[in-house]
Every structure is written in C-alpha cells, then in structure tokens.
Amino acid sequence: MTSQAADGPEQVTATRRSKLTPQREQEFFDAVLEQIRECGYEAVTMEGVAASTRCSKSTLYRQWKTKPQFVVAALRSRRTARLAGIDTGSLADDLREAGRCAGRWSMTDTQLLQALGHAVHGDEELARALREALIDPEIEALREILRRGVERGEIPADHPALEYIPAQMFGVVRARPVVDGEYADPCYLVRFVEAAVLPALGLGPPQGPDSP
Template sequence: MTSQDAERPEPAGTSRRSKLTPEREQEFLDAVLDQVRECGYDAVTMEGIAVTTRCSKSTLYRQWRTKPQFVAAALRSRRQVRFEGIDSGSLAEDLRLAARAAGDWSGKDTRLLQALGHAVVEDPELKLALREALVEPEIAALRGILRRGIDRGEVAADHPALEFVPVQMFGVLRIRPVMEGEYADGDYLVRYVEAVVLPALGLT
C-alpha cells in the first residue's frame, strides 16, 4: 500500500484509523511537535502540517479532529523516562547523572514547553498530555532515585529538602532561558546540583 493509498478517504463504515501505517502516523505527530517548537503553538495549523507532510487536510482531520487533540496525541507518542536506569549506588552521583541527562534534552523540551505557553492553561486535554509525557514520568523517576538514597541510609526520610528536589531540578531548566538567555545544559545542571541540591540534602 502506498502513502497515497493510505491517505484516501475511507468508505463509510471503515475505521477512522485503519488507513494509516504506524510509521506514517508518527511522521505526522513528529511534524506537529517540530512546528510547535519552531513557530509556537498558536502559529501551528492543520494546513501547515498537511503541507509539511505532503498529505491532505482531511487526512489529519479524520485522524485528529482538532489541533489540541493532534498536539496532545503527539506529546503522548513521545513519552520518555530519561532518568530511567540511573542507579549508581550513590544518591549524590545519581543526582549528578540525572542532571547530565536532563541537560542532554533541556533545549528541545524547554523550547516545547515555552512554545505551548498559554495553550496548556486553556486546554485541559493538552495540559494533561503534557504532564503525562514530559512531567510525571520524570518526577516519578527522580523520586525513585531519592527513595533509593533513603533506603541506603544516605538521607533521612523526613529530610525537609527532599520534597523540593524535583522543583529545584525542573525549575532551573525552565528559568535559566528566561534569566540568562541560555538553556541549562549538562555542565550547568551538574554545577547546580553540586552547589545547591546536594548541600540542601546534606550530601557532598
């Protein structure tokens, strides 16, 4: 089946999603996220994505009825846990490794968060998709790192700084571009962890 065949309107009674291959669907989803990053959410249109991916607008509207649904689906399709697998046996080293990992994707994801802007506040589905894709998995993984540190006896379970570590890590990712005009890369985040997060936890 060719891509043109895949995008022809379905006969009545045919499943709305049956005519696209998973690869072609992911191409659309990646294209909308790329345009959100480059142009901002408000500037993205179904027409623009259709031109970029060389398909008809009707293909996109059949698959995703509105732009918020389209972007939400794209966010969910790229759900990743970038801190997964970090377990060096040392809480301080795990936090350094998490900082380095966060720095590797900070530019791309921070740009996406900034580009979504007010749309996330206005659209509950978009807000939920953003949290499911980019926020909750990373926070859960970071809390897992902290929990293992507690289990090893490196930090007390009732240490008052523990609850603020995710906010510290994610906050600096968002605020550095605003304050200094640069993304928080791996080197910057490791220095931040060593100067701020580890001392707050009583670690060196």
C-alpha cells in the same frame, strides 16, 4: 451496477478504516511538535503539518478531528520517563547523571513548554497532556532516585530537603533561559547539582565547576 459505482463506497469505507503505521503516525507527531517549537501553537495548522509531511490534510482530520486533539496525541506519544534508567548505586552520582540527561533535552522541552504556555491556560486536556508528557514522568523518576538513596541509608527519610529536590532540579531547567538567556546544558546542570542540590541533602561540599 457499474464498476465505478461499485468501487466508490467500498473505497471510501476502506479509506476511513485504514490505519496509520506507528512509524507514519510518529512522523506526524514529530512534525507538529517541531512546528510548535518553531512557530508557536497558534501559528500551527493541520494544513501546514500535512504539507510538511506530504500527506493530505483529510488524513489528519480523519485521524484526530481537530488541532488540539492532534497535539494532545502528539504529546502523549512522548510520555516516557527518560530519567528512569538511572541507577549508579550512589545518590550523588544518580543526581549528577540526572542533571546530564536533563541537560541533553532541556532546549527542546523548554521550547515546547514556552510555545504551549498560553494555549494550555484555555484547554485543560492540553495542559494535562503536556504535564503527563514532559513533567510527571521526570518528577516521579527523580523521586524514585531519592527513595533509593533513602533505602541505601545515604540520607534519612525525614530529611527536610527531600521534598524540594524534584522542583529544584526541574525548576532550574525552565528558569535559566529566563534568568540567563541560555538553556541549562549538561555541564551547567551538573555544576548546579554539585553546588546546590548535594549540599542541600548533606552529601558533601561541591566538587568544583569542572566536575564531570
């Protein structure tokens, strides 16, 4: 058997079994999500992502098989509760900080939700991954903030506004680009918390538009 013949099958097998480093995999995930934001889901191709990340398209196809599977994996790689670390000891201050944090990523998340809006209607797995990545963790973190407020005695457990606060805060982030043509930045969201969320919970009047 020649050296070329001997090396061929082993080389192919080794290539197929090779694994991407977590850093390289995240590069692919970041690239596909960024292209979706910029161009829309339908316009993104495996070939385009391969070109932008300087890899062969066979690498992407071997790892994820199809574009929907690739995008689902990319979304799930972002499944973190970015509001989970908020705990100031005060419900009002926790909600203000949640507004600041949400404002920092509202543009990128809203762009992604808008870009995937049509595609998720025909793909249940993609819709589930989108919700798991961008919606469920933040809603649960907000509910935890409210639970701590109840445990500290700042608000009664049966307050009628409690169940609506996560939808209220999440909704304004998504709605402002449609209503005002602008993203909900940190200053806007803190003002919203003070003018609408805190009064709804009976935590006092708004502190004014220039509150930190």
